Structure formats: structure tokens, C-alpha cells
Amino acid sequence: MRTAVAALLISFAAAAYAHSPIEGLSGFYTGLLHPILATAHLIAILSLGLLVGQHGGAHIRWALPSYLTALALGLAAAGLGAAGPAPSLLLMAAALGGALVALRPTLPPALSLVLALLLGLAIGLDSAPESSTARERLAALVGSGVGAGFVMLYVVGLTDYLRQPWQRLGVRILGSWICASAVMVLALSLAPEKPAAPSPGEAAPARQTTPALGKESSSRESARASAAT
């Protein structure tokens, strides 16, 4: 009988996750993975990294230090409780950066600097951790800084390294993909919400007095959330 009870208890046991937004991880590692798992952050970093690496030279020298500085400032502000940017801001940055990479106009390095400053600040502010203790919050902020910083460094470095014509073309295609992905979700998050269609047998006027909680609204919330997380 003891065997049966023991086996029963084992069957009910589950992995313990202590208030972690990513199951099984907390603190530093949660922050480290945040720029990779938050799709809006990832494509925004990718677009700027591709843009800066594509132009190389002065663009890299100007943009990287300003990005890292702005990222640190944004993370510090987020740690002190500053509000994050509008969720669609990162998508706009990704769309703009992707379009510039795809079309490849000649750009002054000052533009890369400004974009890097804005993006670093936005990503830092949008990386406020949800940890309960101050120590975990600090660790998550440091992790976010390391993650967002290294992803940018890798993307810029790799893009600058790619010099063959077909590799340069691949970079432009990636920019086009990023722009296209961001534009469609921007359209979703900026489109005016429609009232949900009345279900069969339900009177339309009664439906109008009820807040729409159907798929339209939930998907838009999801779009905004996906941009925010």
C-alpha cells in the first residue's frame, strides 16, 4: 500500500517554477533570454544591427556606443519604475530599419546614431522585470542588458563581415522580411477595433451595449502584448 501511495504522490509532483516569466528560469537568465524571446525586441535589434553592419565604418563606431549607453540608461530607468514605451514603437523601429536595409539608400552615420539611441532606450525601458525581489530584478536587468547588447554586437559584427554580393543580397532580403512582418502587426495594433459579430440568436442592440471581448479585441490585445513583451 505504501508503494501505491508513494507512486501516487510522485505522479502528482510537477516541476517548481518560482514566479518566473520563463518557466524554470529566473533572475539573470530570464533577462538574458528576454531580447531573444520577445519577438518585437528581437526583430527591432536585428533590423538596426543589419542596418549598421550593412553600412559599416563610421556607422558602427557611432551607433554601437550610443546604443549600449542608451540601453544601460533605459534599463536603469526601468529598474527605477519608469514607464515603458508605446508597444508599437518597437514595431515601427523594426519596420523602418528593415525598409532601410532592404532599399539600402545612402545614409549619414548620424541617422544610425539617432536610431541606435532611440532603440537602446526603448528596449531598456521595455525590459522591466517582473521579479518579486530587488536582487532578482537587478539580476534580470543586468541579464537584459547583456542579452540585448550581445545580440546587437553579434548581428552588427556578422553583417559587417558579410562582403560577398550574394551575402549582401541576403542581408537586404532579411531586412525586407523584418519590415514586412512588422508592418502587418502594426496594421493589426493600429487598426480600429470592430465590435464582435453578434452570435446566432442574440439581439444586435444588446450586443452593442456589451464590451467586445471577441477574437478581434483579444487578438489586438495579443498584438499589443506581443509588441510589449
Next chain:
Amino acid sequence: MRPVIGSLSFTVLLLALAGTAYAHEGAGVTGGFSSGFLHPILGWDHVVAMVAVGLWGAFLGAPAIWILPVVFPLVMALGGALGVAGLPVPAVELGIATSAVVLGLMVALAARPPIWVAAVIVGTFAIFHGHAHGTELPEAVSPLAYSVGFVVATGLLHLCGIVFGLLVRWPTGRMVVRAGGGAIALAGVTFLAGMV
């Protein structure tokens, strides 16, 4: 009593070893990306048209071979945005099936129009394809991941067509590519016939 306890223990042990069943696997970013990635791939009308874009690009040579894969996603995004915003585009499915016929014929006939004509033809069909994907986007678990998934899948289908289209460098390969275009046009005709 002992055999009963033994079998009970064994049963509970089996239950403990059983894994979780996922009827609708994939949620969050994964579910959004995978559903978006599969959307163009699981629709044959999308597959043949996107491969035809790549084939035609390779057939036309530079600069079309690189202009089409860069421009197509951007124009497709406009169609997708129309779909997301709920703005209707007339006869979307007809346009997608027609795209397979027209693009397949362009490859089969070895048509080499000016690059702007090719861009207009491909761009027009990109609107239809983008609209079809875009209307599904609001239903996605993670719209951004869905969007990334279907754009990447579309681009990879172009790449399949471009790589296959590189055979045009050889006389036999040129015939094979043109035959591929003919097969795509025929597939498009069957899609059109299925709608009638």
C-alpha cells in the same frame, strides 16, 4: 490483497510515467510562428505561385533575381495590412489561383518583359497572397510570430524557386525549368477549375 496492491502500484506507476497530451500543440510564440510558417507551405496554391516567382526571377537574371525576393515581401505586407485592417480585396482566391497560371506561363514561355512590367505583375499578385495571409493574422496566438513565420516561409519558397531556376545556365536545365513553369501553370488551371 497483495496482488491487488501490486497491480494498483503498477497502474499508478504507469500513470506517473505518462506524458502530457497536446491536442493543439504550440502556444505563444511557438504556436504563432509555426502556424504562420505552415500557412503558405500547406496551401498548394501559395506554394506553386511562390516557387514560380523564384523561378521567374532566376530566369530573368540580374537584377530581377534579387529585386523580386526583396520587393515581394514588402508589397505582400501591404496586402497583409489590408487583410488585417479588414479592407476587402475582390476575388482573393481567384487572384491567387490566377497568379500560379500567369507566373507559370511566364516561366514556361521564357517571357522576358522589362523589369518594371515583371515587378508590376508580381507585385499585383503579392497583394492577393498577402491579403490571404493577413486575414488569418488576427486569429493567431502571437500575431508578430505568425507574421514572421509566414514571411520567412514565403521567402524560403522563393529561394526554392531561385535555386531550381539556376538550372537555366545549362540548355537542358533551361528546358527543365520551363517544363516546371508549365507544370505550375497547369496546377493553377486546376485551382481555377476547382473554384468554378
